[in-house]
Amino acid sequence: MFDDLRDLYQELILDHGLKPRNFRRPEDANRHAKGDNPMCGDRMELALKLDGEVVTDLGFQGRGCAISMASASLMTETVKGKTLAQAHQLSDSFRALAMTGSCPECGAELADEMERLQPLAGVHEFPSRVKCATLAWHTLNAALDGSKEASSE
Amino acid sequence: MSFDVRKIREDFPILAQMQRGKPLVFLDSGASAQKPRQVIGAMMRCMESAYANVHRGAYYLSETATEAYEASRRAVATFLNAARAEEIVFTANSTMAINLVAHCYGRGILKPGQAVVTSEMEHHANMVPWQMLRDAHGIELRYVRVTDAGELDLEDLAAKLKDGKVGLVAVTHMSNVLGTVTPAAQIARMAHEAGAKVLFDGSQAAVHRKVDVQALDADFYVFTGHKLYGPTGIGVLYAKHALLEAMPPFLGGGDMIATVSLAGSTWAAPPARFEAGTPAIVEAIGLHAAIDYVTAIGLPAIEAHERALVDHAMAVLSQVEGLSLLGRAQDRGGVFAFSLDNAHAHDLSTLLDRAGIAVRAGRHCAEPLHERFGVEGGTCRASFGLYTTPEEIDFLGAALVKAREFFA
Ligand SMILES: Cc1ncc(COP(=O)(O)O)c(C=O)c1O
Numbered sequence: 001m002f003d004d005l006r007d008l009y010q011e012l013i014l015d016h017g018l019k020p021r022n023f024r025r026p027e028d029a030n031r032h033a034k035g036d037n038p039m040c041g042d043r044m045e046l047a048l049k050l051d052g053e054v055v056t057d058l059g060f061q062g063r064g065c066a067i068s069m070a071s072a073s074l075m076t077e078t079v080k081g082k083t084l085a086q087a088h089q090l091s092d093s094f095r096a097l098a099m100t101g102s103c104p105e106c107g108a109e110l111a112d113e114m115e116r117l118q119p120l121a122g123v124h125e126f127p128s129r130v131k132c133a134t135l136a137w138h139t140l141n142a143a144l145d146g147s148k149e150a151s152s153e
Numbered sequence: 154m155s156f157d158v159r160k161i162r163e164d165f166p167i168l169a170q171m172q173r174g175k176p177l178v179f180l181d182s183g184a185s186a187q188k189p190r191q192v193i194g195a196m197m198r199c200m201e202s203a204y205a206n207v208h209r210g211a212y213y214l215s216e217t218a219t220e221a222y223e224a225s226r227r228a229v230a231t232f233l234n235a236a237r238a239e240e241i242v243f244t245a246n247s248t249m250a251i252n253l254v255a256h257c258y259g260r261g262i263l264k265p266g267q268a269v270v271t272s273e274m275e276h277h278a279n280m281v282p283w284q285m286l287r288d289a290h291g292i293e294l295r296y297v298r299v300t301d302a303g304e305l306d307l308e309d310l311a312a313k314l315k316d317g318k319v320g321l322v323a324v325t326h327m328s329n330v331l332g333t334v335t336p337a338a339q340i341a342r343m344a345h346e347a348g349a350k351v352l353f354d355g356s357q358a359a360v361h362r363k364v365d366v367q368a369l370d371a372d373f374y375v376f377t378g379h380k381l382y383g384p385t386g387i388g389v390l391y392a393k394h395a396l397l398e399a400m401p402p403f404l405g406g407g408d409m410i411a412t413v414s415l416a417g418s419t420w421a422a423p424p425a426r427f428e429a430g431t432p433a434i435v436e437a438i439g440l441h442a443a444i445d446y447v448t449a450i451g452l453p454a455i456e457a458h459e460r461a462l463v464d465h466a467m468a469v470l471s472q473v474e475g476l477s478l479l480g481r482a483q484d485r486g487g488v489f490a491f492s493l494d495n496a497h498a499h500d501l502s503t504l505l506d507r508a509g510i511a512v513r514a515g516r517h518c519a520e521p522l523h524e525r526f527g528v529e530g531g532t533c534r535a536s537f538g539l540y541t542t543p544e545e546i547d548f549l550g551a552a553l554v555k556a557r558e559f560f561a
Pocket of ligand 1: 183184246247248249276278279325327328329354356357377518
């Protein structure tokens with residue numbers, strides 16, 4: 001009945017959705033933001049450690065659907081160790097990926113990271129679910145920019 | 154007229170549609186119901202041959218449109234068994250009707266220091282206006298508790314009415330999440346004994362049950378057209394005439410005045426006083442057609458059909474492993490909110506959508522209620538209309554079992 005949904009719910013997504021990585025609050029975090037999707041009740045708190053220009057650690061806590069949990073989990077994995085500029089670039093690229101299914105503009109520099117995020121590209125076919133995938137990245141931007149709240153509305 | 158759901162379904166063109174290659178199983182009528190040809194046709198005929206502004210022109214078309222608009226008001230009065238048509242105020246929807254009462258009765262009549270009682274199971278439309286009244290006008294706001302079964306805790310209501318400070322009890326007649334039908338006549342009696350007026354949010358109830366505002370002794374009763382198989386953009390406030398007489402206007406503008414001079418204005422009599430500006434004329438015609446439609450089928454027949462669906466859904470859903478239902482009220486209508494142990498409501502609704510099943514996921518404009526039941530992350534909700542069949546509920550049950558396997 002649901003076989004064609006395996007594109008959206010790939011093993012990797014179900015796995016990260018069920019067992020999100022970096023589901024914790026780094027002790028020495030110096031940037032925090034909350035993300036909220038008021039329509040569906042998804043909510044997350046992101047904490048990260050910015051050391052100079054580099055995101056040395058980050059983690060999140062919260063609740064949400066498999067897509068939003070998996071996206072947050074994969075986000076923490078790909079952003080860890082990146083510079084501010086790279087993190088912003090990943091965020092822009094990911095949003096293009098989630099909304100259109102591809103990112104022709106994405107440069108080669110972060111190709112490996114984008115490859116890692118590719119399983120989430122399937123959401124672009126589900127307009128009501130795109131915001132589930134982008135919530136974590138909105139929240140990341142808020143944390144990097146020093147604002148406290150993000151909303152994917 | 155006997156109830157033949159096959160024939161009824163033929164009245165709703167949208168139900169013949171395929172959805173992602175599958176027959177549409179529309180289980181979101183609680184959010185907004187589909188429209189029968191009779192409603193669509195009446196609105197088209199109005200625009201094609203009988204349309205003009207109302208209450209304004211002394212020419213044939215305007216008089217025709219005015220008569221049709223007022224005929225709709227009379228139909229609503231009959232539908233609710235109001236004592237007179239002047240007790241019916243047209244609004245945009247339930248939300249606007251409740252805001253009207255919060256403004257005109259809340260700010261206009263209630264005094265700071267008095268209290269309004271609402272409940273934990275309200276739609277935001279019957280909660281937020283009272284919070285705004287509280288903050289702007291010094292009104293205390295009290296919430297009646299909901300029991301674990303999903304019923305209003307009437308002992309708690311009694312306790313909250315006890316000090317005599319309550320000026321208004323505003324509660325739902327049927328929960329849009331739990332399906333619970335509240336004992337409205339009893340609530341009205343309790344409110345009146347405590348010296349309070351009572352408002353019922355009938356957005357869900359009026360669709361499923363025969364409502365008699367006089368038998369309930371309701372002071373205010375609201376419902377919304379689009380859930381009653383009518384168009385969007387039209388809703389109804391019923392209020393006892395003496396209350397409307399006493400209330401100041403809501404919005405200012407055309408139609409709501411008796412006289413206007415540069416120095417000031419005087420107000421028209423109700424209901425015009427509360428209908429400023431050009432109203433939803435075509436929508437009122439559509440609502441009239443919707444009322445004629447459900448009346449011809451018969452509210453008792455609709456209620457019986459839905460009772461059978463509710464019993465069937467209870468049996469089917471309780472067979473689904475890992476499913477928990479929100480609320481198990483004795484008296485309930487065809488609204489079921491549920492969660493699966495291994496799937497988030499949003500993921501679940503995406504799966505069901507693939508099967509052609511339309512359900513709503515989220516908190517259904519009732520965040521405090523979801524918090525009350527410990528499901529802050531939301532639920533899926535299946536809600537039935539008069540066109541819903543037992544086979545559709547079976548299909549939902551089967552899809553839920555498959556969905557649970559999918560996420561296992
Ligand atoms: C119980 C209840 N009250 C109020 C409303 C608000 O209706 P509307 O959005 O038409 O104003 C709804 C429906 O959304 C409802 O289910």
